[in-house]
Amino acid sequence: MLTVNQTKNALLDGASIEEEPYTSPQDSDEFFESLDKPAKEPTKLEPRNTFIRAGVLTTVRGSAYMEYGNTKVLAIVAPPKELLRASARRMNMGVLNCYVNFAAFASGDLDSVTERERHLSGMLTKAMEPVVCRTEFLNFQLDIRVLILDDDGCLLSTAINCCGVALVECGISTYDLVTASTACIYRDHVFLNPSAKIEELARKHRRGSNAVQEHGLIITASMDTFEQIALCKQYGYLSIVTYIKLLDYTLAVNKSLRQLVRGVLTKRVKEQHELDLREKAESALEDQRLEEIIEKLKKQGPEEFIQSNIREDPYVKRQ
Numbered sequence: 001m002l003t004v005n006q007t008k009n010a011l012l013d014g015a016s017i018e019e020e021p022y023t024s025p026q027d028s029d030e031f032f033e034s035l036d037k038p039a040k041e042p043t044k045l046e047p048r049n050t051f052i053r054a055g056v057l058t059t060v061r062g063s064a065y066m067e068y069g070n071t072k073v074l075a076i077v078a079p080p081k082e083l084l085r086a087s088a089r090r091m092n093m094g095v096l097n098c099y100v101n102f103a104a105f106a107s108g109d110l111d112s113v114t115e116r117e118r119h120l121s122g123m124l125t126k127a128m129e130p131v132v133c134r135t136e137f138l139n140f141q142l143d144i145r146v147l148i149l150d151d152d153g154c155l156l157s158t159a160i161n162c163c164g165v166a167l168v169e170c171g172i173s174t175y176d177l178v179t180a181s182t183a184c185i186y187r188d189h190v191f192l193n194p195s196a197k198i199e200e201l202a203r204k205h206r207r208g209s210n211a212v213q214e215h216g217l218i219i220t221a222s223m224d225t226f227e228q229i230a231l232c233k234q235y236g237y238l239s240i241v242t243y244i245k246l247l248d249y250t251l252a253v254n255k256s257l258r259q260l261v262r263g264v265l266t267k268r269v270k271e272q273h274e275l276d277l278r279e280k281a282e283s284a285l286e287d288q289r290l291e292e293i294i295e296k297l298k299k300q301g302p303e304e305f306i307q308s309n310i311r312e313d314p315y316v317k318r319q
Contacts, residue, residue, distance in 0.1 A: 041190070045252035047181065048154070048193045050260055052162070054169040054268040062170020066162040069193065070152035073159050075166040080140035093134035095141040098124040100159065102148045120146075120156060127160050127180065127221045127231035133173040142172065153195040154182045156233070160221045161257060168265055176223035177261055178230055181253035183246040184217040185238070192249060202236060214242055220250035224258055 048069040057063040062077035080094060100120040102113050128144065144166070146159050157180035164178040184194040184202050191198050194217065202215050216236015222229050234243065300308065 042192055042249060045192065045249055045256070047253055047257050047260070050257070052165055052261065052264045054165050054264060055272075062166045062168075062172070064162050064165035064169060066158055066165070068154055068158040068161070069195075070150055071154055071158045072149035073155075073162045074147040074149060075159070075162040076145045076147075077163070077166045077170040077172065078143050078145075079170065080137040080142045080172075083139050083141050092138070094132075094137040094139070096125060096129050096132055096134060096144070097141065098128060098144045098146065098163070100124060100146045100148065102151075106148050106150055120159070123156055123231070123233060124159055124163065127156075127178070128163055128167075130228070130230045131164065131174050131176065131178045131223065132167065133175060136173050151196055153197075153199050154193050155196075156180070156219050157182045157221070160231070161261065165261060165264065169268065176225045176228075177258055177265075178221055178223055179254040179257040179261060180219060180221035180231070181250045181257065182217060182219045183249045183253075185236075185242060185246060186215050187213065190246070190249065192253060214238055218243065218246045218250060220247060220254065222251055222254045224255055 049067075050069075051067040053065045055063060056065045056074070057076065060076050061079055064075045066073050066075075083095065098121050100117050102117060124144070124146065132142065134142075144163050146163065148155065148159075160178060160180035164174075167174055168177070182193060182199075184191040184198055186198070186202050194202075199217060202217055214237055216234065216238050218235075218238070219231070219233040220229060221231040232247070238246070
């Protein structure tokens, strides 16, 4: 039987809001009335305007950058490293650690940054563990680091998408491509890919007078090939019917994102293949040039070859 439990809002506690926008239920009502409200039943299950780039950093093997609307995330994956003997434990799979950090300019509330980073790191680790083939690097540790450059909602789902691309770029074995999205409900209106202020509105709603009314959000990370869910995070008061409805919405958005991610990775492979061909051609030309020099050395001898390649400096006057 499907059960819905109310949990602490670890994700929304990490939303980057410059200042407290809702100090009273009246402020929440005024902001909600000013919104361009979507239909109660969304017809277009599509992601935000999205930009993804793999291999943005040349100093690391796996990296990716993603813009999901105004939310900007950078992910870095380092190759697995062997665990120290003191910390190594008998286990049948490797260790995966995710670390989330906010850029200094990405958050207005510096007092809660550490707590927000800790919560997001834990949830990102839970989302990525079912994706990575950890049985292939026993007694090794894989670190994924995420830098939040800007947060305008859908922060956790954007980080999951970005990390999935970075893992493939790094060459880490995964069971499938992972994609994630967020859906929010407030006063019977469903917000797909909500902004940070709408997420905050759902959190502040519990303090108002209509606390019994359905409100909250759901974040879903899925692997479509095997029809598996890597992570499903729910916050707020949702009935079972509403929960399943929002889950279906997020899974539909995930499928659209999957096609986008596949296109980005396919383009990256083609670019890398063209780069390899160019490097091979340049290497072949260099080998040919060296062969010509060796042939001249054999025919002329070292001294004659050196004398034939000496050029006078045109700026030096002869005496």
